[in-house]
Ligand SMILES: Cc1ncc(C[n+]2csc(CCOP(=O)(O)OP(=O)(O)O)c2C)c(N)n1
C-alpha cells in the first residue's frame with residue numbers, strides 16, 4: 001500500500017467512528033437542547049469545548065449553583081429542560097441545591113455531572129473526586145439515571161427529558177462517568193442509537209365528570225375566587241386562562257410568579273385586596289397553585305371563619321387533599337383543564353354577585369390610594385417605597401422586561417408594589433424563599449428570552465451569587481442589577497451588645513457594590529435618591545449595558561424577615 005492510500009484508509013476508519021463526547025452532543029441537539037449552563041473541569045472540559053464548537057451555547061459560570069439556578073429558570077421559561085453541566089463531587093454538590101430547587105418548584109431541569117471511575121468509587125478506594133453521586137442525587141430530584149455505555153446515551157437522555165417535563169415537571173440527574181466520554185463506537189450504530197423524544201409532555205385531559213363537578217361548585221358560589229399559581233404561568237395557556245377568568249367574572253389572585261398572567265391592573269385582579277378575599281371567599285379555584293405555606297395551608301386565621309370549598313386544578317393527583325379537603329379535584333395539564341372548563345361553561349355563565357366584586361374593587365382602590373403617596377417620596381437615603389415607586393414605573397413603561405427579585409423586605413415589598421403586565425416576566429425565590437437565585441436567573445432570562453432584565457436584589461441576597469456579575473459582563477448581557485443596600489439582612493442597624501464582633505445581620509456600612517461592577521468593565525452607579533435611581537435604571541434599560549446600581553437605603557428601613565417574621569421561633573427565655 002502506498003503512503004497516501006494508507007492514510008486515506010486511516011481517515012476512512014476514523015470517519016466511521018463516534019464517541020461519547022459526540023453522541024452526547026448529538027443527542028442534545030437532536031432534542032433541541034442547545035444551551036448549557038455550567039462550570040468546566042475534569043471530566044467535562046473538552047465536552048464543553050466540543051459542544052461549543054458544534055453550535056451549542058455553553059455559558060460558563062463562576063459557581064455551579066448559579067449555573068444550576070439558571071438552568072432551572074430556563075426550564076420554567078421555555079418548558080424545555082434547562083441543562084446544567086458540572087464536574088464530579090464538589091461541582092456536582094454545588095449544582096445539587098439548584099436541582100432540588102427545580103424539583104420543589106416544578107421546573108424541568110437536567111443536571112448533568114461527570115463522575116469518577118465506578119470501580120474505584122464503589123470500592124471506596126479514594127479516586128479523584130470520589131463520590132456516589134447517583135445515590136446522593138436520588139432523593140433530591142424526580143429521577144436519576146447513569147449511563148455506562150456509549151450506545152445508551154440516546155436512551156439515557158431521552159429518559160431524562162421525559163422525566164423532567166412530563167406530568168409535574170422537576171429536576172433530573174444524569175450521571176456521566178469520565179470513561180463514557182471517550183468510549184468509541186461505530187458511527188452509524190451511534191446515530192441509530194439516538195432518540196428524538198416525541199411529545200415529551202403529553203397532554204393529560206381531565207375527566208369530564210371532574211370538570212362538571214368543578215363547574216357546579218363554582219356556579220353555586222356567592223363569593224368565588226381564582227388563585228393562579230406559577231404552574232399556571234408555566235403552562236403557557238395564557239389565552240385560555242385569561243378567557244376563563246374573564247368569562248367567569250371571578251376575581252383572581254396571582255401568586256408571585258403568576259403575576260402578569262393577567263395584568264395586575266386588570267379590573268378583576270384582587271392582588272391589592274389579598275387578605276380580605278382570602279378570608280371572605282366561599283369557593284376558591286386553585287389553578288396551578290398549591291396549598292402550601294405560601295397560602296397558609298388553606299386554613300387558619302388567613303382564611304377566616306367562613307366555610308370554604310376548594311376546587312383544585314393540577315397535573316399531580318397526589319396534590320389533592322394535601323392540606324385540606326378538595327371538593328372538586330380536576331387532574332390534568334393546566335391547558336387542557338382550563339379549556340375543558342371554558343367549554344363546559346357555555347355561553348350564558350352568570351357573573352358572581354356584584355356585592356362581592358364591588359366590595360373587592362372598593363377595597364383594592366382604598367389600598368392602592370393609601371400606598372400611592374408613599375411611592376412618590378424622594379427621600380435620601382431612600383426607603384423601600386421611594387425606591388420601588390421608581391422601579392414600578394420602569395416596569396410599567398417596559399412591560400416586556402423580566403423582573404428578577406430576591407431578598408426579604410426587598411422581595412416582599414417589590415412583589416406588592418411592582419405591577420406586572422405580561423406572563424412569566426416575574427421570576428423570584430419560589431417555594432423555598434431561597435436566596436441566591438438572582439444572577440443565575442438574570443443570566444438565563446437574558447439568554448432565553450433576549451429581553452432586558454431588571455434584578456431587584458437585597459444586599460444580602462445579592463451576595464449569594466454576586467460573583468456572576470463577571471459572567472454578565474463577559475457575555476455582555478442586558479442586565480441591570482439594583483441592590484437595595486440597607487447595610488444588612490433585614491436591616492443594617494442591629495448591634496451586638498456582648499462583644500466586639502458585628503451583629504450577625506449587619507454588613508460593612510456604606511459598601512459600594514457598584515465598584516464591583518466597574519472591576520469587570522460594567523457600568524456602576526451609586527444612587528442616593530429616587531431621582532438618581534430613576535435616571536440610572538432608565539439609562540441602563542435603554543442602553544442594554546451590564547449595569548449595577550447601588551441604591552443607598554436607610555439602614556433602619558426594613559423589618560425582621562420582611563413579611564414573614566411570624567415564622568421565626570421565639571425563645572421564652574429571651575432576655576428582655
Ligand atoms: C439560601 C438561603 N440562606 C439564608 C436564607 C435566610 N434569609 C432570608 S432573607 C435573607 C436576606 C435578607 O436580606 P436582604 O437580601 O438584604 O433583604 P432586605 O430585607 O435587607 O431588603 C436571608 C439571609 C435564605 N432564605 N436562603
Ligand SMILES: [Mg+2]
Pocket residue numbers: 458459460484485486487488489490491
Ligand atoms: Mg438588606
